[in-house]
Amino acid sequence: MSNPLPVVDVTGAACCAPLARSPISETDAERVAVMFKALGDPVRLRLFSNIASAEGGEACVCDIQDVGVSQPTVSHHLRKLREAGLLESERRGSWVYYRVDPDVLAVMAELLAPVSA
Amino acid sequence: MSNPLPVVDVTGAACCAPLARSPISETDAERVAVMFKALGDPVRLRLFSNIASAEGGEACVCDIQDVGVSQPTVSHHLRKLREAGLLESERRGSWVYYRVDPDVLAVMAELLAPVSA
DNA sequence: TGTCGACATCGACAACCATCGAAACCGCGT
DNA sequence: ACGCGGTTTCGATGGTTGTCGATGTCGACA
Numbered sequence: 001m002s003n004p005l006p007v008v009d010v011t012g013a014a015c016c017a018p019l020a021r022s023p024i025s026e027t028d029a030e031r032v033a034v035m036f037k038a039l040g041d042p043v044r045l046r047l048f049s050n051i052a053s054a055e056g057g058e059a060c061v062c063d064i065q066d067v068g069v070s071q072p073t074v075s076h077h078l079r080k081l082r083e084a085g086l087l088e089s090e091r092r093g094s095w096v097y098y099r100v101d102p103d104v105l106a107v108m109a110e111l112l113a114p115v116s117a
Numbered sequence: 118m119s120n121p122l123p124v125v126d127v128t129g130a131a132c133c134a135p136l137a138r139s140p141i142s143e144t145d146a147e148r149v150a151v152m153f154k155a156l157g158d159p160v161r162l163r164l165f166s167n168i169a170s171a172e173g174g175e176a177c178v179c180d181i182q183d184v185g186v187s188q189p190t191v192s193h194h195l196r197k198l199r200e201a202g203l204l205e206s207e208r209r210g211s212w213v214y215y216r217v218d219p220d221v222l223a224v225m226a227e228l229l230a231p232v233s234a
Numbered sequence: 235t236g237t238c239g240a241c242a243t244c245g246a247c248a249a250c251c252a253t254c255g256a257a258a259c260c261g262c263g264t
Numbered sequence: 265a266c267g268c269g270g271t272t273t274c275g276a277t278g279g280t281t282g283t284c285g286a287t288g289t290c291g292a293c294a
């Protein structure tokens with residue numbers, strides 16, 4: 001596990017100024033849209049929230065897969081979230097633990113920060 | 118104009134606690150996902166940023182439609198953003214002006230607020 | 235070594251979506 | 265009344281996505 005996958009790099013470089021401050025560039029829009037799109041599904045949103053609010057900031061798949069869809073579908077959505085750079089995963093024994101990327105919440109919140117105006 | 122359309126209501130009710138504080142409910146996830154999905158497209162993200170960062174907080178379609186797609190497509194994306202509750206529109210003379218819903222940035226930023234931990 | 239449980243991948247299918255050109259709509263001058 | 269420029273709506277189309285059951289992989293534990 002641990003990401004031998006195409007994953008967007010959010011942490012690197014100044015990504016980005018608040019959307020309300022200055023027009024986002026085409027290339028930045030491409031990268032950022034991937035993150036928002038990843039949260040643009042109810043099931044993924046619940047999985048993400050379940051993990052983000054879990055004890056210790058991480059959760060095993062078995063603890064969060066009760067969201068009304070089949071197990072392969074849960075796995076599919078977790079993969080999407082990981083490829084979007086929102087989650088990290090690690091295998092420990094029989095279980096796989098997911099946690100929220102440490103920077104991603106701050107980055108996205110900054111993007112949506114209201115500008116003083 | 119001015120919204121004779123199905124539009125999600127974000128402002129009303131406590132929507133929501135930060136995703137990282139407690140697991141989001143199924144119904145809230147449904148509503149919130151619509152907003153994130155709306156920003157989950159590079160073209161819409163640029164349109165939104167163009168409007169949010171414009172002078173006076175609003176922009177005419179003619180000022181922002183240079184994003185590399187046809188004009189009907191721009192209109193389609195603006196409609197999506199409006200239906201998601203992110204934008205408001207108003208016709209003034211020949212032109213239609215869009216502005217960011219006054220509450221939406223704060224609401225979404227709050228959703229993504231990192232919890233102290 | 236063999237089996238079991240947790241999780242990921244595969245293949246298929248229906249639903250959805252971004253995009254376009256054409257056409258309709260709507261104020262505003264003339 | 266007419267035409268015009270700005271904007272939306274319509275219809276079609278190709279690509280993407282969410283979902284599932286079946287199958288594969290990987291540790292753990294007899």
